Amino acid sequence: MEALGLLLHGFAVLLTGKTLVLMMVGLVLGIFVGVLPGLGGPNGVAILLPLTFTMDPTSAIVMLSCIYWGALFGGAITSILFNIPGEAWSVATTFDGYPMAQQGRAAEALTAAFTSSFVGSLVAVLLITFLAPMISSFALKFGPPEFFAVYLLTFCSFVGLGREAKHKTVISMSLGLLLAGVGMDTVSGNLRMTFGSADLLRGINFLVAVIGLFGISEILLTMEERLALRGHAASISLRVVLGVWKDLPKYWVTLLRSSFIGCWLGITPGGAIAASFMGYNLAKRFAKEPESFGKGRIEGVFAPETAAHASGTSALLPMLALGIPGSGTAAILLGGLMVWGLNPGPLLFVEHKDFVWGLIASMYLGNVVGLVLVLTTVPIFASILRVPFAAVAPMIVVSCAIGAYAIQNAMFDIWLMLGFGIVGYVFKKIGIPLAPFTLALVLGNRAEDAFRLSMIGSGGNLGVFWSNGLVGSITTLAIVLLFWPVIDGLLARVGWTTRTRATSP
Amino acid sequence: MRIPVKAVGAATALLLSAPAFAGWEPTKPVEIVVAAGAGGASDQMARMMQAAIQKNNLMKQPMVVSLKGGASGAEALMYMKSSEGDPNKVLIAYSLIYMLPLSAKIPFNWRELTPVSVIALDQFVLWDNSAGPKTVKEFVDAAKAASSPFKMGGTGSKREDHVLTVFLEQKTGAKFSYLPYKSGGEAATQLVGNHTEANVNNPSENLEVWRAGQVRPLCVFDKERISYTSKVTDTQSWADIPTCKEQGVDVQYLMLRAMFLPGKVTAEQQAFYVELFHKVTQTAEYKDYMEKQALKPIFLTGKDMVQFLEEDDATNKALMTEAGFVAK
Numbered sequence: 001m002e003a004l005g006l007l008l009h010g011f012a013v014l015l016t017g018k019t020l021v022l023m024m025v026g027l028v029l030g031i032f033v034g035v036l037p038g039l040g041g042p043n044g045v046a047i048l049l050p051l052t053f054t055m056d057p058t059s060a061i062v063m064l065s066c067i068y069w070g071a072l073f074g075g076a077i078t079s080i081l082f083n084i085p086g087e088a089w090s091v092a093t094t095f096d097g098y099p100m101a102q103q104g105r106a107a108e109a110l111t112a113a114f115t116s117s118f119v120g121s122l123v124a125v126l127l128i129t130f131l132a133p134m135i136s137s138f139a140l141k142f143g144p145p146e147f148f149a150v151y152l153l154t155f156c157s158f159v160g161l162g163r164e165a166k167h168k169t170v171i172s173m174s175l176g177l178l179l180a181g182v183g184m185d186t187v188s189g190n191l192r193m194t195f196g197s198a199d200l201l202r203g204i205n206f207l208v209a210v211i212g213l214f215g216i217s218e219i220l221l222t223m224e225e226r227l228a229l230r231g232h233a234a235s236i237s238l239r240v241v242l243g244v245w246k247d248l249p250k251y252w253v254t255l256l257r258s259s260f261i262g263c264w265l266g267i268t269p270g271g272a273i274a275a276s277f278m279g280y281n282l283a284k285r286f287a288k289e290p291e292s293f294g295k296g297r298i299e300g301v302f303a304p305e306t307a308a309h310a311s312g313t314s315a316l317l318p319m320l321a322l323g324i325p326g327s328g329t330a331a332i333l334l335g336g337l338m339v340w341g342l343n344p345g346p347l348l349f350v351e352h353k354d355f356v357w358g359l360i361a362s363m364y365l366g367n368v369v370g371l372v373l374v375l376t377t378v379p380i381f382a383s384i385l386r387v388p389f390a391a392v393a394p395m396i397v398v399s400c401a402i403g404a405y406a407i408q409n410a411m412f413d414i415w416l417m418l419g420f421g422i423v424g425y426v427f428k429k430i431g432i433p434l435a436p437f438t439l440a441l442v443l444g445n446r447a448e449d450a451f452r453l454s455m456i457g458s459g460g461n462l463g464v465f466w467s468n469g470l471v472g473s474i475t476t477l478a479i480v481l482l483f484w485p486v487i488d489g490l491l492a493r494v495g496w497t498t499r500t501r502a503t504s505p
Numbered sequence: 506m507r508i509p510v511k512a513v514g515a516a517t518a519l520l521l522s523a524p525a526f527a528g529w530e531p532t533k534p535v536e537i538v539v540a541a542g543a544g545g546a547s548d549q550m551a552r553m554m555q556a557a558i559q560k561n562n563l564m565k566q567p568m569v570v571s572l573k574g575g576a577s578g579a580e581a582l583m584y585m586k587s588s589e590g591d592p593n594k595v596l597i598a599y600s601l602i603y604m605l606p607l608s609a610k611i612p613f614n615w616r617e618l619t620p621v622s623v624i625a626l627d628q629f630v631l632w633d634n635s636a637g638p639k640t641v642k643e644f645v646d647a648a649k650a651a652s653s654p655f656k657m658g659g660t661g662s663k664r665e666d667h668v669l670t671v672f673l674e675q676k677t678g679a680k681f682s683y684l685p686y687k688s689g690g691e692a693a694t695q696l697v698g699n700h701t702e703a704n705v706n707n708p709s710e711n712l713e714v715w716r717a718g719q720v721r722p723l724c725v726f727d728k729e730r731i732s733y734t735s736k737v738t739d740t741q742s743w744a745d746i747p748t749c750k751e752q753g754v755d756v757q758y759l760m761l762r763a764m765f766l767p768g769k770v771t772a773e774q775q776a777f778y779v780e781l782f783h784k785v786t787q788t789a790e791y792k793d794y795m796e797k798q799a800l801k802p803i804f805l806t807g808k809d810m811v812q813f814l815e816e817d818d819a820t821n822k823a824l825m826t827e828a829g830f831v832a833k
Contacts, residue, residue, distance in 0.1 A: 054559075054560075139694075140694065140697055140698035141698060142698065143695060143698060143700030144684070144700065183575065183576050184575070184576035184577045184579060184609065185662075186577060186661060186662060186685055186687060187662055187685055188662055189577065189608050189609060189661060189662030189663040189664070189667075189685070189830075190608075190609060190832075191576070191609055191610075191611075198583045198587070198612075201575065201576040201579050201580055201583060201611075202573075202575025202576045202579075202580040203575060203576065336552075344713070348713075408573075408575070408580075409571075449687070453684050453685075453686075456656075456682050456683075456684055457656050457682060457684060457700075457701075459653055459654075459682075
């Protein structure tokens with residue numbers, strides 16, 4: 001109950017005209033940077049950070065966190081309309097969101113994405129409000145073996161639960177892992193696979209790869225097939241929005257499952273990306289007709305978006321309570337906090353109550369205001385699809401190039417992006433799934449580091465992955481998921497049937 | 506507290522802006538290049554300077570922080586090297602400028618850049634979990650008695666933290682497993698979570714968890730104690746931490762924090778930045794930051810700076826060679 005009182009105090013701090021205006025400005029700026037591929041949340045927040053130096057800390061952080069919310073909402077827009085994920089965790093949203101847009105259901109997909117973002121964030125904020133002290137001590141339980149177990153779980157769930165041919169998933173994932181190894185190896189301090197090139201020193205940036213793999217390759221495919229964006233004029237009205245909302249209760253299991261996964265992975269750093277993929281895969285696994293996923297199923301938008309936003313939001317908790325940023329954007333916010341003399345850490349909740357609860361209250365308000373704002377602007381974004389392809393395509397290519405360049409101010413990255421565009425095109429042609437590749441590219445490094453640190457710590461004993469209840473159960477679950485098709489078959493033989501089988505005649 | 510700080514800041518700004526100097530001035534936003542990740546000690550310092558310059562109007566053009574922490578900071582070094590002649594980029598450097606070319610054979614030499622000024626020296630402290638041994642002696646005894654080596658957390662491989670760990674082993678005879686994390690912040694939380702037994706973080710990296718009573722400083726790797734005497738925790742100040750030498754472990758290491766411009770800039774451009782950072786060191790923001798993060802104030806420029814760098818380079822090279830971290 002103390003939490004509730006503090007939260008109400010937080011609202012009181014916020015509810016001034018000035019703060020509300022800053023909130024709106026932040027959200028609009030955020031949606032704007034979220035829509036531009038590659039610019040995304042971290043860059044947007046970084047560019048706008050100095051603007052806030054002259055404000056008081058609470059106003060400043062409210063504005064910055066609203067840019068963050070706005071960017072989160074905005075990231076879904078390009079994923080759905082153009083198959084270009086704005087943020088790493090929007091990748092899974094493209095799987096069903098983009099097919100929906102192609103079928104002329106862009107407005108429906110956008111509404112679904114925004115609504116589930118809202119639901120996911122809301123669950124996470126509720127969690128932060130009531131469980132903050134408990135969760136920060138849970139996050140401290142994560143050492144290298146635990147981190148590795150979580151990454152292993154993500155990889156295994158991809159192989160075991162994915163519907164694509166297993167060998168293609170493994171090929172795609174291995175290529176991703178290989179490329180993730182380029183650059184400086186933190187554990188040994190040596191360079192790997194850089195071939196003397198200064199540009200390869202910093203490794204292959206995940207966003208550059210994603211912009212090419214998804215965005216550029218899509219343009220290539222569209223050009224080849226016919227010179228038109230396959231999305232049809234999306235008519236959006238309040239009816240579409242209400243229609244999606246009316247169906248919402250049908251998907252409560254998916255929403256709840258994704259929120260849970262999101263919150264759980266969000267409080268372990270880097271979890272948002274893993275969460276969105278895992279949310280999507282599990283929704284697909286437990287669906288009655290899993291084969292309809294990837295072809296424009298609304299659940300395929302709900303699941304990853306809810307999980308990504310639940311984890312994107314709960315990622316702020318370890319940042320505030322422990323000083324570990326859970327995402328790139330959270331890392332910039334962390335830098336911002338320090339400028340105002342607020343040092344994230346266990347004492348922040350004790351010494352700067354006003355600030356912490358003001359921020360949490362701004363999460364509630366920012367989300368509600370953000371949802372209304374994006375829903376009212378959906379028609380504008382959806383109408384981009386009505387513009388002739390010949391006019392839109394060059395603009396998309398240019399903004400992809402700007403995005404890829406802006407990440408590290410490197411011309412080399414534009415060539416890399418184009419290269420990945422061709423790779424993506426070839427992969428799509430020969431039916432190799434792109435998702436495992438991107439997942440491995442983004443998590444490969446961290447998984448490797450976590451594994452090697454575990455090995456250094458245990459003196460090379462693999463038993464460390466079963467050394468306590470937490471890490472043991474995650475590792476075991478990962479292995480069960482990896483061999484799930486086999487286990488599923490065995491269970492069926494002894495008379496046990498899983499839900500998917502029971503429903504098929 | 507707020508008002509006096511602001512007042513002092515404003516006064517300094519007024520004093521400093523009075524003599525208008527006629528030389529070169531940046532015509533574009535100035536990029537301050539950080540060779541580390543977000544939230545680390547370099548980033549914090551860059552943001553402090555960005556705020557100090559903006560709040561006190563020390564420069565007409567805005568200053569933007571640009572994080573180039575890729576490849577353990579090598580990204581920033583290569584970026585500076587390739588920006589020859591561009592006076593709108595300043596690097597905030599630390600000992601990686603000596604160490605990376607040795608350990609990873611990065612084709613970089615700090616002598617190719619234009620030195621501006623050394624603005625601070627950073628300390629290293631030996632920390633353990635507050636539930637662990639209470640003194641250096643107890644810690645060393647426990648480490649020797651342990652069945653598997655104590656885990657020492659640090660940032661990066663074959664760098665400051667790793668070097669210190671090797672020397673700690675040499676002087677005490679205890680064995681450690683060194684775990685290279687991605688940042689000092691991560692090393693701090695891993696110590697709090699009992700996943701490692703100790704770390705050798707900079708004061709700023711462990712400050713918050715120390716204040717929360719989760720870690721204990723055992724000793725500082727310097728000839729003398731840290732000078733700041735105001736209480737940081739309920740009972741202790743930075744000055745209360747004994748030196749490692751006092752505790753019988755004679756290991757010393759200080760790390761520079763220095764500003765560099767790319768190579769081949771004009772003397773006028775160099776002079777502008779020397780002046781600018783000199784003004785920064787006079788601001789309340791800088792002084793406040795130095796005390797809070799327990800940094801040693803210093804301001805070297807021109808010949809003094811080059812001499813300091815040469816000596817420091819030689820020291821680091823000797824340490825790296827002795828630790829066996831120089832790539833063949």
